[in-house]
Amino acid sequence: MIEINSLSFSRGDRLTVDNVDITAHSGRVLGLVGPNGAGKSTLLSLIYRLISPQTGNIIVDGENIHDLRRGDIANRMAVVAQHNEATLPLTVYDCVALGRIAKGSILRYSSDTNHDCVLNAIEQVDLSGYRDRLSTELSGGEWQRVLIARAIVQQASHLLLDEPTNHLDIHHQYAILEMMRGLSTTTVVVLHDLNLAAQFCDDIALLQNGHIVASGAPNEVLTAERVSSVYQVNAEIIEYNGRRHLIYNPM
Numbered sequence: 036m037i038e039i040n041s042l043s044f045s046r047g048d049r050l051t052v053d054n055v056d057i058t059a060h061s062g063r064v065l066g067l068v069g070p071n072g073a074g075k076s077t078l079l080s081l082i083y084r085l086i087s088p089q090t091g092n093i094i095v096d097g098e099n100i101h102d103l104r105r106g107d108i109a110n111r112m113a114v115v116a117q118h119n120e121a122t123l124p125l126t127v128y129d130c131v132a133l134g135r136i137a138k139g140s141i142l143r144y145s146s147d148t149n150h151d152c153v154l155n156a157i158e159q160v161d162l163s164g165y166r167d168r169l170s171t172e173l174s175g176g177e178w179q180r181v182l183i184a185r186a187i188v189q190q191a192s193h194l195l196l197d198e199p200t201n202h203l204d205i206h207h208q209y210a211i212l213e214m215m216r217g218l219s220t221t222t223v224v225v226l227h228d229l230n231l232a233a234q235f236c237d238d239i240a241l242l243q244n245g246h247i248v249a250s251g252a253p254n255e256v257l258t259a260e261r262v263s264s265v266y267q268v269n270a271e272i273i274e275y276n277g278r279r280h281l282i283y284n285p286m
Contacts, residue, residue: 042091053245066236113186175202
């Protein structure tokens with residue numbers, strides 16, 4: 036569980052996270068949604084202590100994250116950040132295997148344990164035929180799936196993802212989010228697609244100008260009126276195939 040209490044963070048004179056209170060519950064997926072500049076990625080960065088807040092605290096399974104060592108955080112939290120490009124020509128297998136380092140030295144684990152864990156993660160993201168491909172030869176979507184696989188092999192109790200569907204085709208967007216929902220982790224994910232968020236997240240926090248406008252079940256948070264107001268569009272909800280879908284038009 037991750038409890039965020041009265042959290043605020045400023046960049047210069049701009050308050051990018053404004054007195055946020057939210058809880059990500061164990062075994063559930065919390066989606067962070069909102070317009071560009073709402074503070075979603077900043078909030079995620081605060082959670083895994085990439086940056087530090089001016090006020091407030093973050094409690095991870097009963098412990099203040101600022102009392103934890105970096106190694107403890109890496110052991111508990113697997114992170115898929117934005118703008119993480121492949122720069123070294125490592126194989127897909129080796130890139131994914133690097134995720135085991137967060138569990139301690141790879142040498143502390145049997146080679147069979149590591150090997151099976153890595154292969155399973157590669158299969159989960161549909162890259163089994165790519166294990167010997169160099170990372171620098173991958174498309175943006177393929178590399179994104181490598182990063183997700185690397186997070187999976189950490190076997191952390193908390194999973195944080197910043198726009199994991201970026202660069203993914205429709206099939207892999209659904210496959211990755213379905214896999215994410217099936218993990219028994221505390222998951223916090225930043226998403227731009229509100230329909231994907233409504234379908235795959237157990238809970239939603241809608242942000243605007245650094246503060247939370249609403250939080251709770253997707254159907255309660257993502258109303259047509261609220262989406263219209265926050266995103267400055269004309270939104271409406273239609274029912275199709277037993278599921279609610281948001282559609283938008285310019286104002």
